[in-house]
Amino acid sequence: MDFIEHLKSSVDIVKVVGEYVRLKRAGGGPRWVGLCPFHTEKTPSFSVHQTHQFYKCFGCNAGGDVIRFIMEIERLSFMEAVKLLAERHGIPMPERREPADAESRLRAAILEMHEIAGRLFREALAAPEGAAAREYLARRGVSPTIAAEFGLGYAERSGQALLRRLQSEGFNEQQLEASGLVLRRQDGSGFYDRFRNRLMFPIHSESGKIIAFAGRALSAEDEPKYLNSPETPVYTKSRVVYNLHRAKDEIRKCGYSVLVEGYMDVIGLHAAGIRPVVASCGTALTNWQVRSLKRHAGEVIVNFDPDEAGGNAAERSIQLLLEESAQVRVLELEGGLDPDEYVKQSGVEVYRQKLE
Ligand SMILES: [Zn+2]
Known part of the structure; x- marks a missing residue:
């Protein structure tokens, strides 16, 4: 056989x-x-x-x-x-005789580079240079355990650390450029890291592989506040739901997903014990994302930020959810708080009652 x-x-x-x-x-x-x-x-x-x-x-x-x-x-x-x-399924693969096609080889290289990047960022978060990122997490109430669970990391400021690591692992220029992790210098004299001095959130595919990153600025003058990976051969923004690989079992158990706006909201709710929680990855919600949620549960509870941007995003998302014939519920939290702040202030039980 x-x-x-x-x-x-x-x-x-x-x-x-x-x-x-x-x-x-x-x-x-x-x-x-x-x-x-x-x-x-x-x-x-x-x-x-x-x-x-x-x-x-x-x-x-x-x-x-x-x-x-x-x-x-x-x-x-x-x-x-x-x-x-x-x-x-833990079935050992036979040694491959035929080399894979170029496209698959490139995708495999990019996935490997993301694994390496994730590891480097995690190491840097624990190192002295990660102090500001660790302080930010502490301020936002994210424990080291939760940070580790979400694979959070730190991209250091020189713009050379990841590039050097990837080069030392033998990735070539074409692979480096296609990964979206580094940028080519305008004068053509090599590359530098896309993410510099940022708190790093790995973004996973539904099967749990790192396929992209979001980096949050740590100093006020760095724009934008959240920088995302570009589209690459392994990452199509509109098709990825943040945290779905972790949340999907709970979504099935609960019969609903909780859709929030930000990475920190996902992490805050998860840490408080609310597990079926996901976010769209720094984009407006898409049909594909809604279908991904609906595959696991028909009901989506929308809990966006109480500001105007959040209100507009919620309105658009609700329209889309209805278009895709999901059951929609909107959660409004009193006090003008976002979900992360709300559970910290009012406690998780109050939040849970609102979900039920
Ligand atoms: Zn069909």
């Missing part, structure tokens, strides 16, 4: 799809049904067949085996999907 067949017979498509889509067994048989993750619908036309190990949507004609599903939902090449499934 070749490896692909071995892999397909070792994983259960119902379990794999079930991590992304809420499935219900149809009448005790081998067929499971749910809302299609690939198009907008109110009644399920998406089904997964346990015996035959395939999925099929009668609404949009999506269909295939477990590898096709992972390719479509994670937007990966065939070999990347195989690798992800094998890794996730």
Whole structure:
């Protein structure tokens, strides 16, 4: 049996799809049904067949085996999907004989660079140079444990540390530039780090890989306040929901997600014990993001900042959520506080009651 067949017979498509889509067994048989993750619908036309190990949507004609599903939902090449499934299920991959295509190799390099960057930023946060970032976190009530859980880090100010690390690991110029982690000097004489003197928030894919960063300025004169990774071969902003990989199990359990505006709101609520919480990644909410949430629970509780910008963002988001036929609830907190401030001031129980 070749490896692909071995892999397909070792994983259960119902379990794999079930991590992304809420499935219900149809009448005790081998067929499971749910809302299609690939198009907008109110009644399920998406089904997964346990015996035959395939999925099929009668609404949009999506269909295939477990590898096709992972390719479509994670937007990966065939070999990347195989690798992800094998890794996730602890199935050792055979040594590859054929070299991967150039595009997959570049994406793999970029993912590796993000892992390295994440590690470097975490080390720097713990080092003397990370003092200002640690003070900021302490001021915002983020404990070292929570900072570690979210993989927070610090990008030092010289603009050379990450570049040097990546070069010493042997990444070439094309890979460096495509990663979005460094910028080319205008005079063409090499590169420098995109993120400098910033508190770093890693952004993960739904499968938990670091695919981008957001960096918060630590000094008032640095603009913008939040700097995000550009779009890269591994990062499409409009398709990523911040913290979804951590929150998705809780979202299913609770039957709702709590949508907030900022990274710090996510972290603050999570630290207080509110787990089904996510944010859009520094953009207005998109259809794709709404569908990602709806795959896990039909209800979305919107809890944006009480200022005008937050109000406008909430209004746009609500329209979009309704368009995508999600159930929407808006949480308004008294006292003009954002969610993070509110749980700190009023306590998590009061906040929890508002959710229920
Ligand atoms: Zn469909």
